[in-house]
Amino acid sequence: MSILAVKDLAIHIGAARPVDGISFDIAAGECYALLGESGCGKSMTALGIMRLLPAAAQVTGGAVGFEGGDLLALPESGMRDIRGGGIGMIFQEPATSLNPVLTVGRQISEALELHTALRGAAARARAAELLDQVGIPDPLRRLDEYPFQLSGGLRQRVMIACALAGEPRLLIADEPTTALDVTIQAQVLDLLDELRRKQGMALFLITHDLGVVARMADRVGVMYAGQLVEEAPREAFFAQPAHPYSVRLFAALPDAERRGGRLATIPGSVPAADVRHEGCRFVERCSEVMPECRSAPPSWRDVDGGQRVRCFLPGAAPAVAAEVGAGDTAMAAGSTPLLEVKDLQVHFPIRRGILQRAVGAVRAVDGMSLRLMPGRTLALVGESGCGKTTAGKAMLQLLRPTAGSVQLDGVELTTRSSNELRPLRAKMQMVFQDPFASLNPRLRIGDIIAEGMQALKVGAGDAAAKVGPLLEQVGLRADMVTRYPHEFSGGQRQRIAIARALAVNPQLLVCDEPTSALDVSVQAQILNLLSDLQRDLKLAYLFITHNIAVVDYLAHDVAVMYLGRVVERGTAEEVLRQPRHPYTKALLAAVPRVDGARSEVPKLAGDMPSPANPPAGCHFHPRCPLADESCRRAYPAETLFSATHAVRCIKAV
Amino acid sequence: MIQPVVLWSDALLFVLIAVIVALTLWARRQDALRAAWARVLKDGVAMAAATVLAVFVLIGLLDSLHYRARLPDQPGTTARYAVEVNSALDALLSDLRLRAEKTYSAPLATHLYAKEALENSTQREFPRLKHGGAHLGQDLSNREFDIAIRVSRGCAGGLVIWLLLATLWCRVRGLELMASLKVGAGGTASGAIFITLLPILLLFGIAISLGGGYHVFGTDKVGQDVLYLSLKSIRTGLLIGTLTTLVMLPVAVLLGILAGYVGGWVDDLIQYLYTTLSSIPGVLLIAAAVLMMQVIIDTHPQWFATSAERADARLLALCLILGMTSWTGVARLLRGETLKLRELEFVQAAQAFGVGRFAIMRRHILPNLMHIVLIALVMDFSGLVLAEAVLSYVGVGVDPSTISFGTMINTARMELAREPMVWWSLVAAFGFMFALVLAANLFADAVRDAFDPRSSV
């Protein structure tokens, strides 16, 4: 018996059709995952079910059956009883999804008062009970706090508590962990899974992350351009995806096995929502196109074991053969380091009081050392707030370090004035995280790329002539120089940002999460480009990321950061295969794996402490399963496990 | 025949027009700007407002071509010119300007509004006007008929001109007449323009046709035609609305960006400066400055050759004072926006190339603030036109000899107390100001919507 039955749901925004006839059922107690890249209509579907669409969007057809009744036929007052009571919903951004000026207790109890008979003190007691249930320590104190006083993970737990207050039979979770760090994501996913099992609640999970699907789902629906293209039980889907799009999504995932090789990419991008489709929606990007694909939309075809697919191709789509790369791109280790960082510190003063004196400091980077050889990739890994981006900027002297030394090719940078630094800037460049903020919208692409050459007098005179070849080098067309950034997609913009950095012939490229804002198929294109460039130009990368899979795919060396310091460093093989530091172990274990395998390493509890007030002794000890009294006394010295593998932990073995 | 006179405000106004034309040509080549303006051009309400504004600007420009007429030659002397400075608009409206009555008369009246002792009589009566309805002779019974004839003649004239313009436009664009009236035809909302032009031309036709024989809006205390006064006020309003912003913008932009980007003590100093200035209530600061300016002008009569020049200097000084007191808001806005832009990654990318501070401000900060500058410019316009009226009312506005909406309202205020009420000056001034401000507001809204990425609601 299905609890939710969506039938031919269509949502229009003007001429655009973000959701164009989608049908699926969710059984009571089941976890159904809706998988798709950004812009394919996942969130619209969820909002359409809840009838919470933005004013411009309208449901233009279909039916949403919930426990036998049609939600679309209900009057608004009836729908309000369903919202929060029958169906709860949680959203992606816990930071903005809670009301900033109401206490946590108020926000939970207003849902309780609406959907239960509890009032006053009884409601408050129940709210505390709910906070306890979602794993928030000290719930009575938390009730009187405001959302801004909680960390991201706790806020998302509060969101869940709000959604649970009405004891819903179905919980819609729209990318519930996308904004969270991987260790916190693991906590929240565990919580959702546990709640679902205990309360027999169905879960409608919307995500772009195959790992989350593998961890959580009973059944999977793959959405593409407003429609479902494949639906299958989890085991069948992960054993043998049937649609060419699903197959390619898997092939685009970076991991250790594809190291040195190239990732499969999906050419082009998702069609815009106002495009009318004659045939299959995926036809422009598919490698298996047949004549009938263009003339008529494919209908559902059952594969077996409950798996069905919208594709003309008989049988399952063939696996994508991994393209053979040119082998490992790294140059041999052992030469002199290109970048040597020693005891780097970046402190931001905290000013308080009448005279705004500095009463303390946020120790964003607090004594980190690392070494990068020419032509190699060093991944700087850590969760948000650990100081990795600050460290990257301080190395390039975009932020002036408080103390420590940064040497590029043997030249000390920290003591130089900005004028003296200018000639050295050509050697080191940066690629930023957000491709939409990193290009000036008022400049043409040609001017953007030529800016560095002009400022640093590289390739004197013929800067404009060099722009075309640079664009071709990063996979764009030379005639795009006169266009403006807004005409390009996120992936293309990131290519432009890379071309801008390459224009001054750098030896070191600091890449600050260059793919975290991109979909997985586009991420694969950028990662392929970066490894090609490294091979051809012998570039060294300092790759700042929180994505372990990307690290596994491309890094030669890895440094793991926690609260402003490097806790473990070594070759990728050493750190990722034989991690010694308990934090590294927990971090690796928290990543949801596509094969669904669960790690035996215990999950981390709690959150990262504030860098303004780091714990005494080893910074990690409050969360560490191995910690004892000795860990609280002093910050551990470096223990060497091999010539390259160093760990800061007294318990590491 | 005539001696052209270029007042300072005329020169600035024409420089402003030249700058706008140059900016338009430049903006046509900038994709992002062109796209935004294209949104304005497609907006029917905006284009209707722009049409009304264009008519006002045309009148204002005509009124800015000043000259001194040549006096009749005396044998044996060099050419002499009149002391009075007139404008092209004065020449066009010489009928209205010269046909002054003795004192108040109601719109379309034939008699004065005040009783006078007639010659050879002890009785006090309403005397006939010298010009209003003079063509009717002694027989006043067909006045209504005459007015109706003139109105319909004016309507017909306006309609004919409108049809001519519309057909011409359709010929050039190769469109069907009716099709071109649809909003959005031919990329711009030309339909809206023509629909707006129709009532404007009809009103013009009626005004010209009636104005030949009557005082359409009556006359004021000294018998001047109120329609003429209203038309003359337009230039003053436009000047105050545009020149003030022109004075203020460079200061606001420079200080706002410097404070936001450079930071440190520069930021502290600039913030102190604008907090201090804005902590003085606006009207009072302006009043104080205007009083002081008045002292300067009064103690240096030798600086000005004609009274027109003195009035002009006072008008410019008012613009300057208004500008110096109103830059603080825009500067504060730009400072905040610069603070946000400074943290954006494209600015950091430029810093990573070692691009200098001022080059970053010019290339990366300023172009991304231009939409705010533009919005501030158009939004401030109507506020300044209204401010002029308030200041003139308070007594610290333009020179009393300068015709402006403020002086019209200020004098009309006294007349309201008369019994029966003299309402027409006030209504005319309000009517014209309402049209100008409403058109400016509607246009400003459209510009803001087109340029401000956040105002999508």
Add this chain to the structure above:
Amino acid sequence: MLAYIIRRLLYAIPILIGVNLLTFALFFVVNTPDDMARMQLGVKRVTPEAIQKWKAERGYDKPLVWNAAAAGSATLTDTIFFSKSVRMFAGDFGRADDGRDIAREIGQRMGPSLAIAVPTFVLGLFVAISFALLLVFFSGLFYIIGGQWLVSKVWHLVPISGYSGGLDAAKFLILPVIIGVVGGIGSSTRWYRTIFLEEITRDYVRTARAKGLPERVVLFRHVLRNALIPILTGVVVVIPTLFMGSLLTESFFGVPGLGSYTIDAINAQDFAVVRSMVFIGSVLYIVGLLLTDLSYTLADPRVRLQ
């Protein structure tokens, strides 16, 4: 939080000094007292003796900032700057041209000013906020009628038409108040409406709706609470300046408040009064800024608790 308020208080001092210096420069340096005297007395019948007399009557016959003739501390105190500008800090504003004590006059006229300004302010705020909420609540309906469009655009202009509207019943307080309220509705409703519309697109509103809360509760409990924070900052700063009265309303309706006092002084070119009003206005504005900071810290838990 206390430290924050003390810091803001300290910051007000240099601003007040700045205002004081600015008014001093404007009134005594740009034009010398001789110029003022000449203008007041009329250019034609002016004699050096008349100027001296005019200056002596008003205490403008001292040196500007440095009295070399005096002894001791009097070199600084027996000057125009000290007697006319510095003493303003102590509430001593000197005498107006008609010989009356300005400080006394101000004290007397504050009452009538407040009698108009306070009801106008309170009523205006209430009407504008409820109106803006209504507009947001029924936005669909209003768009259909087109009423919203007219209201904000047309009422934007209403302050001017207040002149003609309220002639007949000038003596009653109620009319200026109503006109003040109606006149303010346009711009403030428009501003509040923008704030509400911005607030209503936030994620937490969606969360509140997803809980099943009725639209009324979403609007009053969630949106209003958040929107009041920016509204508060815009409104509180005005409160102290209510003492200054309204220039136009008061002079038009003949209310003997500070607004009409100022206008009369401007028209009579009474520099001493204008200077005093500039100073008082700035002091009140700075008090307003302080109150804004204070109310902000009270209203927003994010500021209060950090």
